[in-house]
Amino acid sequence: MARKAKGLGPRHHKILKFLETTLQEQGLPPTIREIGDNTQISSTSVVNYYLEQLEAEGYIERRSGVSRGIILLKNAAGKLIEDFGRAVDNAVQTVLIPLLGNIVAGEPMPVPASDFSYYDPESGIDIARSLLPAHEAEDQLYALRVHGDSMIDAMINDGDIVVMKKTNQAKNGEMVAIWLNDRDETTLKYFYRENGHVRLQPANPTMDAIIIEDPRIVEVQGKVVLVIRQLSEN
Amino acid sequence: MARKAKGLGPRHHKILKFLETTLQEQGLPPTIREIGDNTQISSTSVVNYYLEQLEAEGYIERRSGVSRGIILLKNAAGKLIEDFGRAVDNAVQTVLIPLLGNIVAGEPMPVPASDFSYYDPESGIDIARSLLPAHEAEDQLYALRVHGDSMIDAMINDGDIVVMKKTNQAKNGEMVAIWLNDRDETTLKYFYRENGHVRLQPANPTMDAIIIEDPRIVEVQGKVVLVIRQLSEN
DNA sequence: ATGTTATCAGAACATATGTTCACTGTCAAG
DNA sequence: CTTGACAGTGAACATATGTTCTGATAACAT
Known part of the structure; x- marks a missing residue:
């Protein structure tokens, strides 16, 4: 029953196939014995034997001593597999930003506690990381x-x-959210501190700036990083 | 140091976070001891204790007796995790939308050719798929x-x-980009066709609508799906 | 104070799992 | 035929890893 080892034999393919389906269906790599059971290989050493060959051929990567430490690199067709890491890396090119509440002009806007790394899990929006300023601390965003x-x-x-x-x-020059103490109002304006007073400049160039003589009545709540408008499809 | 168990505590979050990053970086779930090492929990039993709670809360699923048998169902933000198979399939939760050019009022705006599936790869913006309307044909977006x-x-x-x-x-009711033949102008307006004429309604509620009597001079170029404003950090 | 509950440590234990070894059978080349 | 490379078996072994148990400690309710 001997055979010159040229390329991959049926068992190599069977194993690769099983690796692939197991990863998809179970979410974690199989053990050597699981591979054996599902490929009619009765001995763990033989499975190991084939795994060594597959690793040498660059189809998989193994972590010695680590249970289930098999990483699929190429599938049976020789096609490169994005390993889970990279796949999720891509998925994580997106940042989930907690949606903390509403801005309503007449009431103070919600501001997160100083440490809000654990936030209300029920609402958040995905933002592609590339849309955010490069070195923005993600956990300070809301x-x-x-x-x-x-x-x-x-x-x-x-x-x-x-x-x-x-x-x-x-x-x-930054656009910030400001709570105006004296008139109980939340507003978003470009912020300028100029010789003693604060100038709040509306984004709309057709509108005039507000000059605040007493800086103490402006409370900066946060800095605007991004504005998103979704047009609902009708 | 006792605390009433209301929702998730810091350690639950730490564990969930670690599960997520481990899956991303290692491609397979961690062991209980690995979790302990990376969350400053010195005892396997305590890790197990928290894992049981996380399973009860529906954040993870565990396979008893299986090494690394932890499946992440929801991440720390409570967002559902796509299982491995789907994650590999849509490695991209983010859509790269080609940035075709500029809108300038006085000149016609760029409109893609009917088939623009191969576009200039150097300019594009990533948008999280969740920001787009559910069944929007991705390849029609620019x-x-x-x-x-x-x-x-x-x-x-x-x-x-x-x-x-x-x-x-x-x-x-849709917001569309319109080229007005008669005045050589591009404009973005809410579109209404009403008994013979076309009403173009500005988004700004303080401004008045434009009534176009002859529908032939309005050329609809596209429908606005999303508006994004990035505030540069200074 | 007392008891209860949530949280935690440390260890012992059971088993799941990777690793290795001795041995067998087949086939092709010398 | 003999030899060696290849393929395979089965078991033993080492260790990686999940599970469970005994106690401690602190906050809280009664």
């Missing part, structure tokens, strides 16, 4: 939905989603 | 960057990115 037309002068509509970064100080 | 202030009445700013779907007919 999102709010705008209710009402109060942010029109910030060019933000009813229903828009605003992604914010938690901070309580603004640099000049 | 993006444009808005130049200038001409879209202010559509609540769209200089620099904003507009994701569009190629179409040349609009349904009532």
Whole structure:
């Protein structure tokens, strides 16, 4: 029953196939004995024997001493498999940002606790990481939905989603969310500190800036990172 | 150090996070001891204790007696995890949408050829699939960057990115890109066809609609699906 | 104070699983 | 025929890993 080992034999293929389906159906790689059972190989050593060959041929990668430590690199057709890591890496080119609540002009907007790494699991939005500023600390980001037309002068509509970064100080030129103590109002404006006073500039170029003489009545809640408007399909 | 078990504590989250990253980076679930090492839990029994709770809460599934038999069902944010097979299949939860050019008011906006499945790969933006309408045909989507202030009445700013779907007919209530033949102008408006004429309604509720008596001078270029505004970090 | 519950440590234990070895059979080349 | 490479068996072994048990500790309710 001997045979010159040229390329892959039926058993190699059977094993690769089984590796693939097991990964898909079970979510984790099989053990040597599981492979044996499902490929009519009665001995663990023979399975091991084939696995060594498959590794030498570059089809799999093995972690010695690690249970189920088999990583599929190429499938039976020789096609490159994205291993789970890379597959999910791709999936994780997207960041889940917690949607903490609504912005309503007349009431303070929700601000997360200082450590909100565990947030309400029921709502969040996916954002491709490439849309975010490069070195933004992901865990300082949160999102709010705008209710009402109060942010029109910030060019933000009813229903828009605003992604914010938690901070309580603004640099000049940044768009920030501000709570105005004196008039109980939340607003989104470009922030400028100029010789003693604060200038809040609306995003809409047709509108005029607000000058606040007393900086103490502006409370910076966060910095706007991204605005998203989804047009519902009708 | 006792604490009433309400929802998930920091350790639950730490474990879920670790499960997620391990799956991503290693391609297979961790052992109980690995979890312990990476979450500052010194006892396997304690890890087991938390895993039981996570299973009860529906975050994971465990295979008793199976090494590394932990299947992640929901991540720390409570989001459902696609099982391995699906994860490999749609490795991309993110869609790369070609950025075809700019919208400038005074010139016709770029419209893709009917088959633009092969586009310039160097310019494109990633959009999480979940941000797009559910059954949108991905290959009919393209993006444009808005130049200038001409879209202010559509609540769209200089620099904003507009994701569009190629179409040349609009349904009532959709926001569409329109080329107005008579005045050589591109505009984004809500579209309504009403007894003989076309009403183009600006998104900005403070502005008035345009009534076009002759429907032939409106050319629908595409339907707006998403608007994105990135605030550059200074 | 007392008992209860949630949380944790440490160890012992059982078993799941990778590794290795001695041995057998087949076939082709020398 | 003999030899060696290839294929395979079965078992023993080592260890990686899940499971369980005994106690401790702290917060909380009674």
